[in-house]
Amino acid sequence: MKKCFSILLSVFFLSLFLGGTLNAQGIRVTGKVTDAADGSALIGVTVIEKGTANGTMTDASGNYSLNVSPASVLQFSYVGYISQEVPVNSRTTIDIALALDVQALQEVVVIGYGTVTKKDATGSVVAIGARDFSKGSAARPQDLIVGKIPGVQITNSGGDPTSGATIRIRGGSSLSASNDPLIVIDGVPIDNAGVSGMPNPLNLINSNDIESFTVLKDASATAIYGSRASNGVIIITTKKGLSGRPFRVTYDGSVSVGFRTGSVDVLSAEEFRGVLFSRYSTTSPAAQLLGKTKTDWQKEIYQTASSLDHNLSFSGSYKFLPYRLSVGYTRENGLLKTSGLERLTSSLNLNPTFLDNHLFVNVNAKYMNIRNRFADHGAIGAAVSFDPTQPVYDPASSKYGGYFTWKQPNGDPIAIGVTSNPLALLELRNDRSLVNRFLGNAQIDYTLHFLPDLKFTLNAGADYSWSDGKVIVSEMAAWYWNSGKGRFNTYTQNKKNELLDFYANYKKDFTSVKSRIDFTAGYSWQHFYREGSYLERNYAKTITYQDNEYFTESYLISFFGRLNYVFMNRYLLTFTLRDDGSSKFAKENRWGLFPSVALAWDIKEESFLKNLNLINSLKLRLGYGITGQQDIGGDYPYLARYTFGQDNARYQFGNSFVTTLRPEGYDRNLKWEETTTYNAGLDFGLLKDRISGSVEYYYRPTKDLLNTIDVPAGTNLTNRITTNVGNLVNKGVEASLNFKPFVTPSYSWNFGINATINKNEITKLIAVDDPNFIGVETGGISGGVGNYVQINTVGYPRNTFYLAEQVYDSKGFPVDNLFVDRSNDGIVTSQGLSDRYRIKNPYPDLLMGFSSMFRYRNFDFSFNGRISIGNYVYNNVASGSSYSGIYASVGGLANLNRSILTTKFANPQYWSDHFLENGSFLRMDNMTFGYNFDKLAGETGNLRVYLSMQNLFVVTRYSGLDPEVFNGIDNNIYPRPRTFMLGARLEF
Numbered sequence: 001m002k003k004c005f006s007i008l009l010s011v012f013f014l015s016l017f018l019g020g021t022l023n024a025q026g027i028r029v030t031g032k033v034t035d036a037a038d039g040s041a042l043i044g045v046t047v048i049e050k051g052t053a054n055g056t057m058t059d060a061s062g063n064y065s066l067n068v069s070p071a072s073v074l075q076f077s078y079v080g081y082i083s084q085e086v087p088v089n090s091r092t093t094i095d096i097a098l099a100l101d102v103q104a105l106q107e108v109v110v111i112g113y114g115t116v117t118k119k120d121a122t123g124s125v126v127a128i129g130a131r132d133f134s135k136g137s138a139a140r141p142q143d144l145i146v147g148k149i150p151g152v153q154i155t156n157s158g159g160d161p162t163s164g165a166t167i168r169i170r171g172g173s174s175l176s177a178s179n180d181p182l183i184v185i186d187g188v189p190i191d192n193a194g195v196s197g198m199p200n201p202l203n204l205i206n207s208n209d210i211e212s213f214t215v216l217k218d219a220s221a222t223a224i225y226g227s228r229a230s231n232g233v234i235i236i237t238t239k240k241g242l243s244g245r246p247f248r249v250t251y252d253g254s255v256s257v258g259f260r261t262g263s264v265d266v267l268s269a270e271e272f273r274g275v276l277f278s279r280y281s282t283t284s285p286a287a288q289l290l291g292k293t294k295t296d297w298q299k300e301i302y303q304t305a306s307s308l309d310h311n312l313s314f315s316g317s318y319k320f321l322p323y324r325l326s327v328g329y330t331r332e333n334g335l336l337k338t339s340g341l342e343r344l345t346s347s348l349n350l351n352p353t354f355l356d357n358h359l360f361v362n363v364n365a366k367y368m369n370i371r372n373r374f375a376d377h378g379a380i381g382a383a384v385s386f387d388p389t390q391p392v393y394d395p396a397s398s399k400y401g402g403y404f405t406w407k408q409p410n411g412d413p414i415a416i417g418v419t420s421n422p423l424a425l426l427e428l429r430n431d432r433s434l435v436n437r438f439l440g441n442a443q444i445d446y447t448l449h450f451l452p453d454l455k456f457t458l459n460a461g462a463d464y465s466w467s468d469g470k471v472i473v474s475e476m477a478a479w480y481w482n483s484g485k486g487r488f489n490t491y492t493q494n495k496k497n498e499l500l501d502f503y504a505n506y507k508k509d510f511t512s513v514k515s516r517i518d519f520t521a522g523y524s525w526q527h528f529y530r531e532g533s534y535l536e537r538n539y540a541k542t543i544t545y546q547d548n549e550y551f552t553e554s555y556l557i558s559f560f561g562r563l564n565y566v567f568m569n570r571y572l573l574t575f576t577l578r579d580d581g582s583s584k585f586a587k588e589n590r591w592g593l594f595p596s597v598a599l600a601w602d603i604k605e606e607s608f609l610k611n612l613n614l615i616n617s618l619k620l621r622l623g624y625g626i627t628g629q630q631d632i633g634g635d636y637p638y639l640a641r642y643t644f645g646q647d648n649a650r651y652q653f654g655n656s657f658v659t660t661l662r663p664e665g666y667d668r669n670l671k672w673e674e675t676t677t678y679n680a681g682l683d684f685g686l687l688k689d690r691i692s693g694s695v696e697y698y699y700r701p702t703k704d705l706l707n708t709i710d711v712p713a714g715t716n717l718t719n720r721i722t723t724n725v726g727n728l729v730n731k732g733v734e735a736s737l738n739f740k741p742f743v744t745p746s747y748s749w750n751f752g753i754n755a756t757i758n759k760n761e762i763t764k765l766i767a768v769d770d771p772n773f774i775g776v777e778t779g780g781i782s783g784g785v786g787n788y789v790q791i792n793t794v795g796y797p798r799n800t801f802y803l804a805e806q807v808y809d810s811k812g813f814p815v816d817n818l819f820v821d822r823s824n825d826g827i828v829t830s831q832g833l834s835d836r837y838r839i840k841n842p843y844p845d846l847l848m849g850f851s852s853m854f855r856y857r858n859f860d861f862s863f864n865g866r867i868s869i870g871n872y873v874y875n876n877v878a879s880g881s882s883y884s885g886i887y888a889s890v891g892g893l894a895n896l897n898r899s900i901l902t903t904k905f906a907n908p909q910y911w912s913d914h915f916l917e918n919g920s921f922l923r924m925d926n927m928t929f930g931y932n933f934d935k936l937a938g939e940t941g942n943l944r945v946y947l948s949m950q951n952l953f954v955v956t957r958y959s960g961l962d963p964e965v966f967n968g969i970d971n972n973i974y975p976r977p978r979t980f981m982l983g984a985r986l987e988f
Contacts, residue, residue: 026072029094030065033058033076036097040745045078045098046245050085053318055246057987059942060858060932062745077244110214110235112184112224113457113503113560114520120566122574122598122621123221124679124696126150127214130239133207134851134864134926141202141236142167145213146925147849147866150696150734150754152215152232155966157199158974159258159305161332161341162372164200166966169217169232170698171730171758171843173675175798176706176722178631181232182225186364188441188461188499189228191528192631196493197372197433197467204368204437206328206345208252208311211239218698219625219677220598224560226578227592227628230675230702238364240349241315241322250313251986254948258305258977260335261951264877264961265898269294269388272886272895279883286887291389297895298383300392301422305977307332311345321352335977338426339375343368358447365440374431381782381972382422384877387893392423401428401476406892413478418892420479428477433469438462441499453508457522463497467532475539486539493532500525503560518564528635529553546646554635555583570605574598582630582672586638589671596625598679617685617692629673632706633722638670665711665718673724675702693737700730701763707776707792709766726765728798732758747856756847760797774833777802782971783880783910789969790841797841799968801874803913804829804836814914816905831911839913842968844920845870858934860946863927868964873919875960876971882908899959919963921956941988950979 033045041062048055049066050073058064068074070090077083081098088094107118109127118127126149133144142165146154151170157163172179180192185205194201214235216222222229267275273290280286313326326347333340350363394404403424406414441461448454468491475486503522510516531551537544560578567573576596583590603609603618645660652658681696705726710719736754766773779790779799791802805820821827823834851864881897882905888894903914930946956963960970 026067026069027088027090027092028065028067029074029088029092030063031094031096032062033064033078033096033098034062034745035081036099038743038745039097040743040748042078042081042098045076045081046242048075048077048244048246049073050075053246053316057246057248059934060944061934063934065935075244110212110237111216111221112233112235113501113522113562114505114518116518116564119602119617119619120518120564120572122564122572122600123216123623124218124621124681124698125214125216125221127212129212130210133210134862140165140200141205141207141210143925144207144210147864148752148754148851149215150736150756150849151217151732151758153756153847155964156976157966158962159335159976160339160375160377160974161305161307161334162199162339162374163974164194164202167234169215169234170700170732171760173230173700173702173728173730174629174673174705175726175728175762175792176708177629177633177673179231180631181234182222182228184225184233184235185366185439186236186238186441187443187459187501188439188463188497189225189526190439190463191495191497192228193528193530195435195437195465195467195495196491196532197469198370198435198437198465203341203343203370204345204366204439205236205238206311206326206330206347208313208328209238209326209345209347209366210236212237218598218623218679218696219627219675220574220576220596220623220679222627223576223594223596223625224562224578225627226558226560226594227556227580227582227630227672229594229627230629230673238347238349238366239313239315239324239326240351240362241317241324243317243322243351243353245315245317245322247314247316249988250315252311252313252983253309254981254983255308256306256948256979256981258307258335258979260302260975261954261978262961262975263296263298264384264972265959266298266384266895267388267898267900271898271901272388275883275896275900276886276893280887285889285891286893289387289887289891289893291387291391293389293391295386295388295390295392297386297388297422301337301379301383301426302335302975303333303337305333305335305979320354321350323351324349334375335975336375336377336380336426337423338373338429339974341370341372343370355449358449358452360445362443362445363440364442366438368435368437370433370435370437372433372435374433376425376429376431377972377974378420379422379425380974381877382419382425384897384972385880385894386419386422388895389893392421397478399476400424400478400481401474403428403478405478408891413481414890414892415479415482417888417890419894424477425479428474430470430472433467435465435467437465439464453506455505455507457501457503457505459499459501461499461501463495463499465493465495467491467493467495473539480538484538484543484545487536488539488541489534489536491532491534493530496527496529498527498529514568516566516569519562521561522559524556524558524560526556526558527553528555552635556630557581568605570602572598572600572602574600576625580628580630584630584632584635584637585671586668589638589669592628592672592674594626594628596623596627598623598625615684615686616688617683619683621679621681621683623679623681624677626674626676629675632670632673637722638666638668640664640666663717665716665721667716667721667723669723670706671704671724673702673704673706675700690740690743691738693735696734698730698732698734702728702730705764707765725767727763728760729763730758730760732756748854750853751851753850754848757845758843758847760843762792762794762796762798765792765794775802779874779967779969781874781876781879781910781969783876783908787910789874789876789911791838793838796838797843799843800838800841801872801913801916801968802836802838802911803916804911806909806912806914814903814905814909814912816903817907817909819912836911840872840916842871842873842919842966844868858932860930860932861928862930863924865922865924865926867922869920871919871963872968873917873958873960873963873965874969875915875917875958876969877960879910879912879915880908882906884908917958917960919956919958919965919968921954921958921963923954923964924952926950927952936986936988941986943987944985946983946985948979948981948983950981951976952978 216233311328315324328345471489473487536546642661650657685692704724775793777788807818848867933943
């Protein structure tokens with residue numbers, strides 16, 4: 001694969017060299033294309049010799065150079081500007097100033113089943129184009145928009161290159177069901193259930209292939225997607241070829257290295273010995289276990305991260321066929337040893353037109369092959385707690401791979417109660433997956449010849465994936481020594497997501513009544529199918545622990561419609577209705593109706609503002625709508641189900657053993673979770689958009705939330721059932737502000753900032769009021785079994801921390817096992833629910849993003865970052881440290897967090913609020929320096945080189961390694977590296 005790619009790159013660069021040495025017959029015309037309004041250079045203007053395929057594009061300074069016939073005509077075209085045709089007349093220098101096309105300048109925003117101009121949009125819609133992406137971001141697509149959009153929070157799952165991200169739009173709307181937004185790629189909604197062996201579903205796309213992200217946030221914008229839109233919608237549009245553009249080759253490449261930003265603060269070998277001797281005598285069994293080395297276990301399991309990324313694209317237009325083809329190769333090695341991926345992507349876009357531009361065909365095809373290597377994240381916690389006086393390798397442990405191992409007197413490894421060698425956990429485990437995925441669709445738009453206002457669209461799409469994975473643990477692994485010796489696990493999965501949309505669109509201007517309508521109505525069919533297997537055996541494959549196969553499917557059938565009405569070019573109305581039928585629910589609850597309505601007033605079009613140059617846009621928006629949630633877990637949650645018993649749990653009849661069937665609890669009355677959204681927004685632009693922005697307020701109550709509650713004995717086949725019983729409210733304010741202080745031909749500066757305040761409150765959890773019901777515990781932690789530090793309670797935010805109030809001495813040190821008696825019963829214990837209290841939650845009170853882009857001639861400098869204020873983090877890494885944990889009587893030692901020197905806890909105090917910390921932070925996500933070289937390869941090529949730094953710094957008072965933990969529980973998160981990237985973009 002890598003060899004083929006290298007050959008392809010070699011051919012490409014050779015063609016550049018040869019291309020620069022050949023001169024076509026005729027004359028060379030050079031010139032500069034500028035904006036007629038302010039004289040600024042226009043980058044990427046298409047310059048074509050009329051009637052031929054001979055053409056070029058302007059560089060970063062607006063310059064162009066082209067060999068043409070002396071009697072030819074040059075065509076200049078640029079999106080948003082009026083095209084020009086200029087006779088050459090044997091001239092060698094032709095400078096052109098293009099004027100804005102007011103009609104074409106209206107920004108078009110992609111929405112569900114169509115587009116709308118930004119001027120006519122009535123819902124809460126934010127579009128981020130390629131020029132606004134975070135420059136120099138890593139290979140993961142979601143990183144392109146981190147901190148860019150108010151109300152959108154993206155939290156990567158640490159620094160693991162194989163991991164995905166948690167995306168929340170306006171806080172999410174569920175407690176037990178999915179809170180992930182619906183993602184639509186080139187018109188195909190993808191399945192949120194994910195792909196086995198591929199944690200990040202967006203790895204399907206190479207970041208260089210993405211043209212734009214459009215985020216639909218309120219119900220008036222998302223209701224067109226009905227039952228899947230409660231958590232918002234993200235529409236990803238990939239790059240395509242453009243009609244009339246010359247052949248263009250673009251290479252994007254980067255290499256990077258990443259380093260750890262710090263370590264968990266644990267005791268050094270000397271400190272560890274000192275603490276041990278303060279608790280045990282030098283002749284005690286604990287002291288006899290001490291080693292003689294000084295091992296930094298965190299250093300042993302981490303490495304320098306590295307990555308390389310190559311993407312080569314070919315685009316242009318051949319007669320009636322605009323096209324774009326790209327291939328990409330990515331390789332990443334993570335900070336944690338044995339973690340990484342290797343990915344090959346390809347994308348093909350064809351956009352021909354037929355029948356005198358009445359028939360448009362849009363074909364998109366994407367293929368991805370990814371090989372993941374997953375590291376055992378348990379090694380992170382093991383490195384924090386493993387005895388620092390022991391060596392990594394031990395000659396006496398040769399049968400355990402040569403890694404130091406805690407052993408019994410007979411030489412066998414200790415099975416429980418001790419920590420496994422961190423490096424052995426990584427190097428004796430080989431966890432790999434191979435995933436092939438194809439996503440494609442063909443969309444046909446036909447405009448009737450006899451009625452050009454009416455267009456029919458047929459969209460057929462498919463998303464197929466094939467997964468194979470193996471988890472092989474060596475038979476020398478000490479932690480499996482007494483349970484079969486090693487593991488040889490395999491799994492497979494085949495997924496199908498098939499789509500068929502058919503809809504009609506009617507657009508008409510009624511000038512006599514100063515009205516404009518845009519009406520869409522259609523039908524959608526989508527089929528989801530999954531099948532797979534899981535086989536768990538010992539390494540020698542002589543013992544089978546599990547052997548399971550499964551298949552499952554579901555259908556979604558929908559009818560939808562949307563009406564956009566504009567009166568006097570200033571009063572706007574949007575009405576949307578979708579009727580969804582999902583096979584995930586019983587017939588009585590299968591269909592759901594999801595309406596929305598939005599009103600907007602374009603105040604700038606009023607006579608009292610129309611001629612006011614200070615304000616160039618001002619629009620007030622109001623919206624209301626209902627959306628649903630069908631991702632409630634499983635495809636048949638309403639059906640009575642039976643589960644086969646395990647082979648080691650069969651029932652004996654005489655000499656025969658019979659596999660049992662176990663009935664599962666179920667609720668036939670399960671139905672959609674429904675979210676109602678009220679939205680009010682104000683969009684504005686001042687001084688020719690030198691200052692622009694928006695302010696929005698929303699109120700989002702969700703009813704019929706899924707919650708797991710107790711049921712009376714004998715009424716179901718379980719004592720707890722998941723059913724629709726809860727209510728939740730999200731409300732908040734969003735604001736964004738963009739500045740363009742300087743815009744000149746030589747230099748420009750853009751600066752943007754956005755802010756979000758979101759509050760959530762649970763308003764109902766059980767069917768009837770019960771004064772003794774304290775809530776539903778959640779937020780599981782490491783340490784013990786079934787321990788939780790969060791709770792969902794009516795009147796409080798979800799996942800509120802539920803802890804005991806620590807008592808401190810006169811010097812400010814926590815007193816061991818002493819807490820405030822909140823129940824006033826004279827019995828104080830952190831484990832007792834009566835003495836715990838609800839305090840803070842993981843979600844920020846204020847979330848902000850900021851970005852800046854400065855350009856001076858060919859230099860550019862950009863940065864973007866985020867600020868999170870009021871998010872709290874439970875430090876589970878520190879909470880497990882106590883003197884009792886340093887020595888295990890079965891024969892092992894464990895290191896402690898340095899916080900033990902302050903707390904001096906004899907036993908773990910998991911529920912002490914001492915370990916709850918303010919996790920507010922400022923993070924500089926990205927900083928990039930770039931330079932553009934013009935007139936390369938015969939004055940037709942452009943080269944941009946850049947140096948980018950990611951995760952540059954974090955300002956926080958949190959004592960742990962990283963305060964950015966989505967669920968608020970810091971439990972040995974894979975660290976985020978500080979990355980330095982060198983990249984280049986070459987166009988020819």
